[in-house]
Amino acid sequence: MVTGLANKILRVDLSDRRVWTEQPNDLFYRRYLGGAGILSYYLLKELKPRVDPLSHENVLVFAPGPVTGTALPGASRLCVGAKSPLSGGIAKCEAGGYFGYELKRAGFDALVVQGKAGHPVYLWIDNGAVEIKDASHLWGQTVLQTQDAIEADLGEKRVRTATIGPAGEKLAAISCIMTDVRSAAGRGGLGAVMGSKNLKCVAVKGKTAPQAAEPEKYRDLARWMNTNCMNFPIAARFHDLGTGADMVGGNAIGNLPVLNWSGGQFDDVAKIDAAALRDSYRVAMEACPGCQIRCKKVVELENESYKVDRRNGAPEYETLAAFGSFMGINDLAAICRANEICGLNSLDTISAGGTIAFAMECFEKGILTRADTGGIELRFGNADAMLKVLELIARREGIGDLLADGSRKAARRIGRGAEELSMQVKGIEFGMHDPRLKQGLGLIYSVAANGADHMTGMHDTLFTQDGRGMEAARSLGSLEPLPANDLSTAKVDRVKNQHLSRNFSDSMVTCHFAPWTLRQQVDMIRALTGWDYTDFEALRQGERVATMARVFNLREGLTAADDQLPKRFFAPAPDGPLKGTAIDPDAMNRATQTFYTLMGWDPVTGIPTQEKLEQLGIAWAAAETVPA
Amino acid sequence: MHGPLQRFNQGGQPRAELDLQDGLTVHELLLKLGMDMDEPWNAALDGTLAKPSDKVADGSLLMVFPPIDGG
Numbered sequence: 009m010v011t012g013l014a015n016k017i018l019r020v021d022l023s024d025r026r027v028w029t030e031q032p033n034d035l036f037y038r039r040y041l042g043g044a045g046i047l048s049y050y051l052l053k054e055l056k057p058r059v060d061p062l063s064h065e066n067v068l069v070f071a072p073g074p075v076t077g078t079a080l081p082g083a084s085r086l087c088v089g090a091k092s093p094l095s096g097g098i099a100k101c102e103a104g105g106y107f108g109y110e111l112k113r114a115g116f117d118a119l120v121v122q123g124k125a126g127h128p129v130y131l132w133i134d135n136g137a138v139e140i141k142d143a144s145h146l147w148g149q150t151v152l153q154t155q156d157a158i159e160a161d162l163g164e165k166r167v168r169t170a171t172i173g174p175a176g177e178k179l180a181a182i183s184c185i186m187t188d189v190r191s192a193a194g195r196g197g198l199g200a201v202m203g204s205k206n207l208k209c210v211a212v213k214g215k216t217a218p219q220a221a222e223p224e225k226y227r228d229l230a231r232w233m234n235t236n237c238m239n240f241p242i243a244a245r246f247h248d249l250g251t252g253a254d255m256v257g258g259n260a261i262g263n264l265p266v267l268n269w270s271g272g273q274f275d276d277v278a279k280i281d282a283a284a285l286r287d288s289y290r291v292a293m294e295a296c297p298g299c300q301i302r303c304k305k306v307v308e309l310e311n312e313s314y315k316v317d318r319r320n321g322a323p324e325y326e327t328l329a330a331f332g333s334f335m336g337i338n339d340l341a342a343i344c345r346a347n348e349i350c351g352l353n354s355l356d357t358i359s360a361g362g363t364i365a366f367a368m369e370c371f372e373k374g375i376l377t378r379a380d381t382g383g384i385e386l387r388f389g390n391a392d393a394m395l396k397v398l399e400l401i402a403r404r405e406g407i408g409d410l411l412a413d414g415s416r417k418a419a420r421r422i423g424r425g426a427e428e429l430s431m432q433v434k435g436i437e438f439g440m441h442d443p444r445l446k447q448g449l450g451l452i453y454s455v456a457a458n459g460a461d462h463m464t465g466m467h468d469t470l471f472t473q474d475g476r477g478m479e480a481a482r483s484l485g486s487l488e489p490l491p492a493n494d495l496s497t498a499k500v501d502r503v504k505n506q507h508l509s510r511n512f513s514d515s516m517v518t519c520h521f522a523p524w525t526l527r528q529q530v531d532m533i534r535a536l537t538g539w540d541y542t543d544f545e546a547l548r549q550g551e552r553v554a555t556m557a558r559v560f561n562l563r564e565g566l567t568a569a570d571d572q573l574p575k576r577f578f579a580p581a582p583d584g585p586l587k588g589t590a591i592d593p594d595a596m597n598r599a600t601q602t603f604y605t606l607m608g609w610d611p612v613t614g615i616p617t618q619e620k621l622e623q624l625g626i627a628w629a630a631a632e633t634v635p636a
Numbered sequence: 637m638h639g640p641l642q643r644f645n646q647g648g649q650p651r652a653e654l655d656l657q658d659g660l661t662v663h664e665l666l667l668k669l670g671m672d673m674d675e676p677w678n679a680a681l682d683g684t685l686a687k688p689s690d691k692v693a694d695g696s697l698l699m700v701f702p703p704i705d706g707g
């Protein structure tokens with residue numbers, strides 16, 4: 009038994025309505041820790057290779073971290089994963105809200121769901137008791153309607169939920185899972201996996217707080233963050249404005265994506281950033297459990313052409329950019345409404361935004377016409393058209409059916425040069441940060457197992473000059489500032505170490521916006537469990553998680569050829585702050601091979617070596633590394 | 637100057653016009669404004685990401701703001 013953990017994994021097979029628990033040993037927890045670690049373990053161990061991600065054979069894992077459920081700021085999140093219907097590889101992402109926090113307090117370190125129910129169901133986890141309940145009456149309901157209906161059904165208030173809306177039910181590969189209505193496990197099509205299992209919702213209540221081995225030390229850590237977080241400029245900035253605070257600056261240096269990455273700069277950026285939101289529709293800031301940063305915006309629109317209910321949250325930076333500059337849209341009310349449509353229907357705002365921007369560029373170039381769009385003038389800048397198409401995607405009707413599985417699949421179906429305009433890696437649309445500016449992030453966009461995701465990558469502009477900003481790099485052995493577009497071995501080493509650090513944090517499932525250092529996270533584990541955990545183990549954990557994800561993808565048939573950015577980034581940017589800037593393909597190839605080498609993977613194929621797998625204690629995964 | 641860095645700009649002004657000596661670098665200019673160089677920052681000098689050692693020419697526009705990452 010490990011102190012501070014639940015020491016129990018909840019297993020559910022929906023096909024035969026079986027519920028049971030497993031009690032892994034201490035070594036399991038020390039090796040896989042939680043979150044992304046436990047999730048990767050179950051996906052590799054329990055999923056047969058090459059299964060259809062939308063079949064009963066896929067496995068869906070909800071994994072809080074070891075510290076989730078305790079009173080630490082920034083420790084309430086959970087990691088969700090499965091085989092991705094969008095990429096065919098691993099889908100793994102983190103979500104906020106109270107769901108993970110209460111799942112842990114209900115007595116579980118993870119929930120592993122397999123099989124497929126014969127009709128729509130939801131799971132009700134009430135402090136350790138588990139029921140599979142009928143959800144036929146909820147099928148077709150939005151996420152918010154489902155929340156209300158389940159609370160009414162159960163006669164309970166403040167039930168925490170992980171839910172899909174109609175897009176997940178209709179197996180849209182760009183659908184997500186919404187936690188507590190307004191947070192999202194966004195990337196990779198997890199909503200469709202849940203829909204394919206006829207699982208509408210997981211509802212949970214948990215009341216038992218984990219007890220730390222060294223409670224006073226644990227409380228000290230929480231006190232430290234609560235006392236000091238506002239001394240960190242980025243946390244203070246998020247407290248005031250939330251994400252999207254500095255889009256004007258990002259636009260000035262070319263980080264902000266414009267017109268499906270074909271444009272340079274967005275003149276109306278100040279109309280769509282977090283300050284504009286504060287001055288217009290923002291009505292509150294909210295927090296995850298125990299976090300004083302309170303960075304979650306809430307908007308409400310009334311008496312506007314678009315109405316938005318405050319219970320559906322507000323757009324984060326990625327959404328402001330995806331439905332704003334990325335489509336040339338400067339209508340903040342429409343962006344708020346797009347965010348609401350995505351939330352209610354469980355669509356990933358990044359992939360939905362990326363896919364509509366792709367379709368807009370196809371329309372501008374005549375590859376799609378009004379005949380394809382059902383008469384919609386799907387041009388850049390047309391907010392009404394964007395909202396119409398978004399609704400069609402959620403219902404899989406008309407052009408929406410074509411776009412509901414992401415830009416890669418749509419491009420393959422459209423042909424006629426559309427593939428050149430599909431901006432994704434491994435089928436996953438890009439986070440809203442330009443890899444021509446942040447070229448180290450571009451490397452991670454290329455090689456990360458979960459595609460062009462901005463969260464496991466290093467953002468180069470944090471480390472371009474000396475000062476406190478360099479601390480996170482220095483603590484990982486990278487001492488000097490480096491230019492944002494540098495792809496030297498020193499940069500690749502920094503990128504790799506930051507990637508490991510983030511994969512460790514994803515095993516802790518701590519919030520990237522709460523300024524916890526790696527050392528403090530190690531101290532959390534020590535105080536929680538009583539283990540003599542070290543920074544070295546933490547980075548090794550990050551390496552294990554990244555390598556397991558790599559092995560999973562190889563097994564599913566992905567290869568080094570999938571570690572490739574779209575061609576557009578290798579041609580000079582036409583306009584704006586990055587005008588004339590291109591990623592040098594030779595430099596990126598060298599960087600990719602260097603990354604593989606530093607990870608202990610074959611420099612050409614990217615297959616982890618046997619020695620590396622043995623070193624990480626996952627030699628059992630060796631048989632999985634050779635693609636069939 | 638944007639965000640929390642605005643407080644370093646002449647009593648918290650969002651923008652200011654400065655008469656500068658020739659050959660001043662971005663780093664020297666920010667020091668002159670009294671900025672705490674320990675704070676994370678990025679700058680755009682005439683529309684591109686600036687290095688601390690870049691020279692600020694007559695008529696240049698310098699924007700300074702906190703770096704942006706996830707979200």
Ligand code: SF4
Pocket residue numbers: 081082083104294295296299300301302303304519520521522
């Ligand atoms: S920083 Fe924001 S997202 Fe992170 S835990 Fe705090 S309130 Fe939640």
